[in-house]
Structure formats: structure tokens, C-alpha cells
Amino acid sequence: MNRRQLMSGAGAGIVSGILAHAGEKAPSNKDDQLRHETLNLSDYEPTSMLHAREIRVGRALYPVIDIHTHITESNKSINGVEMAAERNVYATPGELIPIMESKNVRSMVNLTGGYGAGLAETVANYDKSSPGRFYTFTEPSYSRFLEPGYPTIQAQAIEQAHRDGARGLKILKTLGLYLRENITDGKLVKIDDARFDPMWDVCGQLNMPVAIHISDPIAFNERYEELNNHPDWSFCGRDFPSNAELIAARNRMMARHPKTRFIVLHVGNFAENLDNVSENLDRFPNMTVDIAARIGELGRQPRRARAFFEKYPDRILFGTDATPHADNYPQQVFGGELYEIYFRFLETDDEYFNYAPAKVPPQGRWRISGLNLPPSILRKVYNENAARELRLSI
Numbered sequence: 001m002n003r004r005q006l007m008s009g010a011g012a013g014i015v016s017g018i019l020a021h022a023g024e025k026a027p028s029n030k031d032d033q034l035r036h037e038t039l040n041l042s043d044y045e046p047t048s049m050l051h052a053r054e055i056r057v058g059r060a061l062y063p064v065i066d067i068h069t070h071i072t073e074s075n076k077s078i079n080g081v082e083m084a085a086e087r088n089v090y091a092t093p094g095e096l097i098p099i100m101e102s103k104n105v106r107s108m109v110n111l112t113g114g115y116g117a118g119l120a121e122t123v124a125n126y127d128k129s130s131p132g133r134f135y136t137f138t139e140p141s142y143s144r145f146l147e148p149g150y151p152t153i154q155a156q157a158i159e160q161a162h163r164d165g166a167r168g169l170k171i172l173k174t175l176g177l178y179l180r181e182n183i184t185d186g187k188l189v190k191i192d193d194a195r196f197d198p199m200w201d202v203c204g205q206l207n208m209p210v211a212i213h214i215s216d217p218i219a220f221n222e223r224y225e226e227l228n229n230h231p232d233w234s235f236c237g238r239d240f241p242s243n244a245e246l247i248a249a250r251n252r253m254m255a256r257h258p259k260t261r262f263i264v265l266h267v268g269n270f271a272e273n274l275d276n277v278s279e280n281l282d283r284f285p286n287m288t289v290d291i292a293a294r295i296g297e298l299g300r301q302p303r304r305a306r307a308f309f310e311k312y313p314d315r316i317l318f319g320t321d322a323t324p325h326a327d328n329y330p331q332q333v334f335g336g337e338l339y340e341i342y343f344r345f346l347e348t349d350d351e352y353f354n355y356a357p358a359k360v361p362p363q364g365r366w367r368i369s370g371l372n373l374p375p376s377i378l379r380k381v382y383n384e385n386a387a388r389e390l391r392l393s394i
């Protein structure tokens with residue numbers, strides 16, 4: 001069935017439904033039906049007619065450590081590779097703390113703290129100015145990748161970042177999908193490239209967890225609108241490796257560094273396949289996951305997802321990907337509304353609600369149901385697991 005046939009079939013149903021309700025007869029001419037039902041997908045904003053219960057969870061049951069936020073980011077990138085220590089700053093502590101207090105968010109972990117002077121400044125402005133409220137991670141200095149002795153230089157940069165107050169290392173999908181032999185061009189560098197071995201090792205030695213994001217959801221056609229809005233998230237064609245190849249390279253790398261702890265972000269980068277994530281959690285005791293920007297996936301399989309939380313209550317961390325003012329990414333705009341959706345998802349068994357503060361679901365046109373997790377699991381997910389990974393006493 002082509003698109004036109006699909007629209008006309010669906011359209012005929014809608015037309016007859018509406019007219020039958022009004023007590024009139026549906027038009028019998030097929031051309032009339034086609035003309036009436038042409039609608040751009042972007043104009044389609046269906047409102048659910050379902051009368052479903054709505055529990056508002058204004059505050060999390062336990063204090064929250066949000067392991068995955070972006071308060072600052074590199075202010076320069078070329079072909080997807082971050083090239084500057086200097087940061088773009090998206091919000092000050094003064095803007096963030098009142099919302100954190102009202103939602104019971106104890107701490108935000110800013111994963112994209114950068115390196116060098118940018119990192120030191122971020123730690124001073126957040127971690128040191130508001131102790132316990134903010135923790136900052138460092139990032140690799142890819143701009144130095146071509147310098148002789150880069151593996152050692154990078155390991156030493158992590159040691160310096162640790163002295164400057166970084167609590168962990170963040171790997172964006174730059175590694176595996178953007179970084180190339182000549183930094184911005186040439187052959188792609190693989191996630192398990194040996195030149196990064198000293199970096200992973202030093203993170204283990206310094207007890208700095210590595211938060212790693214390696215790929216995006218594979219559900220391409222289901223997410224047609226999301227990819228249409230963000231074409232740069234499509235890694236199809238050219239020389240991009242498949243999702244399976246990226247995960248295999250990540251696994252080879254994690255296997256080589258059993259003493260380093262990895263927080264594999266976005267539900268192990270494979271929220272659509274919890275069997276696969278479970279296999280990897282069983283295989284790698286040094287692996288945990290966060291749920292950032294993937295409650296859309298978890299909440300459309302609520303029974304499977306709840307079983308996943310019940311099986312791995314110590315391995316799942318609360319994260320949102322919250323970014324202040326990220327208006328083009330409704331599923332990660334920092335604010336009370338975003339947190340309330342996450343709390344509702346984790347704490348209630350409400351059905352069929354939006355997973356993002358947006359009229360049209362931004363990551364695929366479906367809605368989610370809550371997991372209704374017991375307090376014993378909520379406490380671990382909200383803060384205990386993150387506190388353990390970050391070596392905090394709370």
C-alpha cells in the first residue's frame with residue numbers, strides 16, 4: 001500500500017466516523033475523500049480521547065541525583081568533534097537551584113564540563129560555589145589527537161582534570177562516529193582504538209566513572225519525524241558503522257578494562273532491546289546504565305521495563321539529559337515539567353501519557369505507561385546507585 005492509498009483508507013474511516021456522528025451520510029465519491037484528507041504530518045496533532053487517570057508527582061519520593069545533564073558545552077566543534085576548552089554556559093546555579101529544590105533534585109551532574117581552563121572554571125562556578133548541588137565530568141581533548149604521544153598526554157589530562165575537581169569522564173558519540181584519523185577528516189577512529197587505553201585505565205585508577213554514549217536508536221522509520229527534525233542524528237550510509245558494530249567495539253573496550261566503571265548512557269544505548277542490555281549487564285560487572293532520554297522506549301514496554309528494574313535495581317541510574325533552554329529537543333529541556341514526567345513514569349502506574357513536555361511526541365508517536373516501582377528500587381535509582389558510582393556519602 002502506498003502513502004496515498006494509506007491516507008485515503010484511513011481518511012475514509014475518519015470521514016464516515018465524523019459524519020455518522022453528525023447524522024449525515026458519508027460522501028461516496030472517492031475523489032472527494034482524497035481531497036478532504038490530505039494532511040501534512042507536521043500538522044497532525046491528535047488529542048487523546050482516552051479518559052486515563054493522571055497522578056501528578058510534583059516531587060520525587062527520594063532526593064534525586066540526575067547523573068546526566070548538560071549545563072555547559074564546548075563552544076566550538078568541527079564536523080562533530082569538540083575543539084575548544086571554552087564553554088557555552090546554558091544556565092547559572094541561581095537559575096537551576098530553585099527548580100531543583102522544588103522537584104527534590106539534590107544534585108545535577110554536568111557531563112560536558114570539558115577540559116583545561118574551561119573545566120576548572122566550570123568546577124569553580126558550580127561544584128565549588130554550590131557544594132553538593134553540582135558535579136562536573138571532564139571530556140577528552142580530541143584537538144590534541146595528532147600530537148606525538150597522545151595516549152599519554154590524554155591520560156595525564158585526565159589526572160589533571162581529577163586534580164581540578166572532575167568526578168568522571170564523559171564520552172560523547174564523537175568517538176566512533178565523528179573523530180577521524182586527521183581529527184575532522186580521514187578514517188573513523190574506533191571506540192576500542194588502543195590509543196585510548198591509557199585514558200580508560202587512568203579513570204579506573206582514579207575511581208572516575210566513564211559515562212559513555214555511543215549510538216542512537218535504530219528505530220529509524222518509527223522515528224521519521226525526529227530524524228527529519230535532526231538529520232544529523234542519522235548515521236546511515238557514508239562510512240558510518242552499524243549500531244551492532246558500535247556496540248561490539250564498545251564491548252571489546254569494556255572487556256579490556258575490567259577495573260574501569262562504565263555508565264553506559266541511554267539504557268546501554270539500546271533501550272529498544274532490553275534483552276541485549278541485560279546480556280551486557282550480566283557480562284560486564286563494571287557496567288551500569290542510565291535512563292536519560294529513553295523513558296519513551298521504556299514506557300512503551302512497561303511490563304518488560306519493570307522486570308528489567310526488578311532484575312537490576314543496583315545497576316540503573318536516574319538521568320534525564322536535561323539541558324537548559326534546549327527548546328529544539330523537548331525530551332530534554334531542563335525544567336519542572338520534565339522532572340515531573342520522569343517521576344510519574346517511575347512512581348505511578350498511570351497509562352498512556354506523554355513522555356516529553358511537547359504536544360507531538362518528539363521521539364516517535366506513541367505514549368507511555370508508568371512502572372509503579374516500589375520504594376526500595378526508587379531509592380536506589382534516584383540516588384543510591386549514583387552516590388556509589390560518584391563515591392559520595394549522602
Ligand SMILES: [Zn+2]
Binds near residue numbers: 068070321
Ligand atoms: Zn546527553
